[in-house]
Amino acid sequence: MLTPGKKSLSPILLAVAVMLLSACSSDYVISTQDGHMLATKGKPVKDKETGLISYKDADNNTHQLQQKDVKEIIEK
Template structure:
């Protein structure tokens, strides 16, 4: 019975984590930045706020970003 509950919890965790989309941001100098979730653009400051694959929240100047594509 414990194995069934453990397997069900693992399947549920996998399904829930699959709901958030990852994005790729291309910069003007050719870098590709993989993000967890959709990057947010702050219209007041012009900065793009994103979470990298390691879970760190970072910001980049919006002028440096050439495109944002869902992966």
């Protein structure tokens, strides 16, 4: 049997869990040399062999850029 104090605690725990999980998958913005700003879903990854930077957009499509075309990568 739940006491009134425990009933109000579970929504708080749920809210904290959601905040912690959302903090794990940060979004980034890639600033390109030609002035474009590309929003990413998750952290972009650099391929050590090819030098290409891979990222996923808001629709979960994967894209690649050459390192020389990237000015900076900023966490939102």
